[in-house]
Amino acid sequence: MARKGAINVLLDGRGGVTLRESDYITTGGEGSIYKTGQTVVKLYTDPNKMARDGMPEKVKMLARLQHPGIVAPHGLVLDDSRKPIGFYMPFVVGEPMSRVFVSDYRSRTGFGEWDAVAVTQCMFDIVAYAHTQQVLLVDANELNWLVHFTKGNAASASVIDVDSWAIGRWPATVIMPSIRDWSAKAFSPETDWFAWGIVAFQVFTGIHPFKGRIEGYKPGDLVRRMKDNASVFDQRAKLPLSVRDFSCIPGPLLDWFQATFQLGKRGTPPAPTVMGKPAKAAQVMRAVTTAAGGALVFEKLFARTGDPVTRIWANGAVRLASGELCDLETGMSIAYQMPADAEVIKVPEGWVISLPTSTEIVFAHIPYEVVGGVGGRRLAEQPLLPLRRIFRAGKTLFGVTDRQLIELELNDVGRPRMIMDRRWNMLVGATTWLDDVAVTNALGNAFVVLPHAGGISQIRVAELDGKTVVAGKACGRFAAFTVVDKQGVYGKVELTFDKTFTRYQAWVGPADGPELNMAILPRGVVATITDDFEITIFVPTTGTVNKVRDTGVSTAMKLAAWSERIVYILDGAVWQMRMAP
Template sequence: MDVYLEGKQKITLTQADFKAQGGEGAVYVKGATAYKVYNSAGSVVPEGKVRALSVLNLPEILRPEAMLTDKNRDPIGYAMRAAPKGYPLCQIFPRAFRDRKGLTPDAALELVRRLQAGVQHVHEQGLLIVDLNEMNFVVDETLDNLYFIDVDSYQAPGFPATALMDSVRDRHARGFSEATDWFAFAVVSFQIFAGIHPYRGKHPQWKTLEERMLRNVSVLNPDVSVPGACLSFDVIPSAYRDWYQSVLDGGQRIAPPQGAYGAISFAPRMAAAPTSASFEIEEMRDYGADIVDFVNGLVITAQGVVIGGATVLGPDVKIGIAPGGTQAVAAWPENGYIRFYDLQRDRPLETRLAGDSVMSSGGRLYFQQGGSLLEVDLVALPLVTLASARPVANVMPQATQLFEGVAVQDVLGACYVSVLPRRGESRQVRLAELDGARIVSASYKDRVLIVIAARDGRYDQYIIRFATDFRRYDLRRREDVASAEINFVVLDSGVCLLLDDHGALEIFARDLDSTQYQRCEETGLDGDCILLKNGTQALFARGAKLFKFGMREEN
C-alpha cells in the first residue's frame, strides 16, 4: 500500500510493516516512524486537530505529527513517532509479571510519576485525555519509561474526544474535565501500584463494577475482599493512599499529590502452609525467595535459578532441556541476541543467536527473528553443550507476541496462534473468537491454551482445548475477570488445574471431547499461590515455599 506524507513523499507500507489493527484503523511501523491508516474517510483525524495537538511537546507523548494522504491527496491517516519495543501498560499489572521482570514498588512509583507528569502536561496545554485507560500507554522493555499512545482521541478546543473506556468513566460527572482525567488517572495508577482495578474485589452487597463505582466503594473499603494475587496496599505511598481514599471512596475530584511521597513499605507473601478440607497438602522446601517457576526439577525464584545451593542469573530466563533430559540451558534476550547459559556446568555458552524475544514450550526453547519463529536445538556433549536454531514457523515481524508456549499474531485484524506441540513442529490455528480483541496474556501447555483478552473495557478469559491434530478446538469464556493473571498447569496424566483469583480450583480433562469437570471452592489455595507440576504430581508455590498436593481420599 502506497501512502503519501503531507501529499508529497511516497511511503510503501507492506505486510511486514503491519503492527496492529484497531477499531478505527491499522498501524504500521517502519523504522522509528509509525503510520495510522484509518478504515474510512469519515474517521480520519482532522488536520486542524493534528495542529491543535502539536502543543504537546513531551517526548513520551506520541502525538500525530503529519498527515497521510492517498495518491489523490485525500487524507487517510497520520504519521507519528513509533513507540519503543515494550509492553502495554496492562501487562505489567499481574504479580507474576512483576516477579519475573523485577518490577519493584519503587519502579512502579516512578511509572506513576511519569504518568502523572504527562497528564499534567496535557492539561497545561489546555487539552484533555478523556480516555485515560491502561490500553493507551506502553512501558518500554527497561520498565523505566512510559509512553502515551492513541493521542488522536484526546479532546482539544473545537475537537471533542472520540473514545472513552467504561472502566475509567466517572459515573458522577456529566461532562469531561481535568477532574474526570484525574479520576481516570486514579483508576489506572492504582493498578500500577497494586495490580487490581480499585473497584474490583468482592463486596457483600454491591456486586458489580457499576454499582461499586456509583456508590464510591473501592477496594480500600474494609468490607471489600481482594484476590491474594494483588499486591499489599502497603506498597502505595501514604500521600497517594490518602488521595485515593478521597477520590475513590470520598467522591472528591482533586489533583494527585506532588513532591514528597513518603517511604514505601513492602509486605512479603504469606508463606504459611494452607489447610484444606479437599486436598492433602505437604510442604516440600523453603527456597528463601519468592518462587517464580518450576521447570523440570529446577526452581526459579525472584533472585534467579536455583542450582544446588547457589542461585545464578536472574528470574527472567527461559529453560530448555537437551534431548536425554540431563542438561538444562537458560536463555534470555540481550541487545538483539539470544544468550545461553549451561546450568549444570555453571557457565555461559559461547553461542549467541540474533533474535528479539524468547519463550519455552515443553522443555524446548524458541525465539523470534524478524518474520521467523525458530526452535533452538541443544546438543549435550561430554564437555560442552551446543546450541543452534532452525525455523519452525513464519510470523508477522511486528504483530507477533511471544507468551508462555505460544506465539499470538494479529494478521491484519485476524487472530492466529502458533503452538509448538513437538520438536520441529508448529501448528497455526485461527481463533476467530479473538478477532479484534487486545491479547493481554496467554499460556499454552499440552493442547490447552488460556488467553486473557481485553475488549470493551473488560478482561475476558478464554479456555481452549485442541484436538490431537489441532484441526478442532472447543472454547469456553469467563467474562469480566478481575485480573490478567493466568494460573494453570497440565499434569502429565492429562488433568488440567486452573486457579482463579479467589482460590477456586477448576479441574478438567485436557482431551477435547471429555466432559469431566469439577470446581472446588474450599481449596486452601488462593490467588497468591502459583500452580506448578512435577510429572503427574501437582505442586504449588506460596512465597518462598514449595508444596505438593492431591485430592483427599474419601473414607
C-alpha cells in the same frame, strides 16, 4: 480491517515508504498500525475521516506536544494523490500497563513497590503536562498506557492513542467505561485524574478500585458500583488474598484514593512521590470461608532464605530473585545472574539457557556433570540469522526473526552450537508472545500459534477477535487466555483442540482481572484458582470437573506445573499440592 498487500505512502516531511504485510502490528477501532524501522504509521479505516473530521489540522496541533512520555503524531501520511490518510509517530518499546497489575509478572521481572511509584509518577507528569497545554486525555485506560521496565533501570511510562485526545475544537467521543467518572456530565481535568487514579490504583494493588465482593452486587456490576461509590474501601468489601496490601501506596495518595473512590470527592491528586502516612489507614477485609482443611496436602519443596523464587519452568528449573537458577530435583545451582527474560530447556546433554542482552541473544550450555559447581557454563555458537527474541514452548526454543519462527536445537558435537531446524512464516510484529503459546492478529483476525510434537499450528480463533490478550498459557491440546475488550471488561477464553490441531471447542467466561492463575499438566489435567479457599481441577478433553474446597487454598498461590505435579509459589517458596489420601 487492514489493507492487504504492499501500500506505498508518503510521510510528510520525510519521504515515501512501502508498508508491507510483515510491517503490520494491529487494527484498532479507527485504523491499522504498521511499523517501518523506528516509525509507526496509522492508517485510518475510513478514507474520508481525515477530511470530514479536520484531522490534518488536529495532527499538526498534537505534533506540538513536547513530552518524552507522549507518543504524539509527528506528521501526516499521504497516499499517491497526496491525500491525507493517516499520520506517523515514533516507535516505542513497552508493555501494556495491565501487565504490571499481575503479581506473577512483577515477581518474574523484579518490578517492585518503588517501580510502581516511578511509573505512576511518570503517568502523573504526563497528565499534568497535557493539562498545561489545554489538552484532555479522556480515554487513558490501561491499554493506552505503556510501561517501560528492565531490572536495574528506572521504570517509566508513556501514553499512546494520542489522536483521540480532546484538543482545540476536537472533543473526545470515546472512553472505556471502567475508567469513566460516571458522576461527571462532561470531560474535564477532574475526569482525567479520576481515570488516572483507576489505572494507578491497579498498578499499586492489582485490583480495580470497584472490584472485590460486596453483598448486593453481582460480579458484573462494575458501572453500578462506580455510580454508587461502592469501592474497595467500603466496609462491606471483601478482597481476594492475592490483592497487594494497600500499605504499598504512599500515604497522601492513599488518602486521595479513599476520598475519590469512596466519598465521591474530585480534584487533583498528590504526586505519587509525595511520601507520608495516610490520615486514616484503610481497613481491608479479606474473604472468609466455611470450608474445612484436610482435603489437600501442601508440601514445601524448595526455599532459599532471603532469595525468593520468582519463576518455575515445567522442566524443574526455578529462578530466584538474585538471578540464580536452581534444579528442583536436586536443589543444586545450575547457573547464576540469569536475567528475568531468560528461557531454560532441558536437553540430553544438560541445560540450555537463552540470555538476552542489549545487543544480542546468547545461548549457554550447562552439562549435567557440572551442575552444582561454579563455572561450567559454555557459550554456544549463535544461529546464523539475527534474532529479535526467543520464544519457548514446552521443551523447545524458537528464534524469532523479523518474519519467521525458527526451531532451534543444540548441536553438542565438538564446540556446542545452536542450529536452525524447521521454519514458519509469521506476522511477527502482530504477535503477542505468552507462556508456551502466542496469538497473532493477522489483519484483524486472531490466530493461536500453538507448538506441538508435529510442529506448529496457527489456528484461527474468532473468540479472540477484537480482544487484547493479556496473559496466556498452553500445554498439549489445551490453551487458556485472559483478555480485555474495548469496554474494559476482562474475560477468559479456554480452548481444547482435537488431535489434529485444526478444530477446537471454546469456553468463554468472565474474569475479575488480568491474572491467569493456572497450571496445565502434560497428561491433560488443569488446575486453576479464581477464588480463595477453592481450587478447580478439570480435564478439558473429557469434561471432568472437580472443585476442591480447603482453607489452605488462596489466590496468593501462583500455580505452575513441574512435569506432572501441581506446584506453586507462595511467600517466595516452592510448594507442591496434591489430594489428601
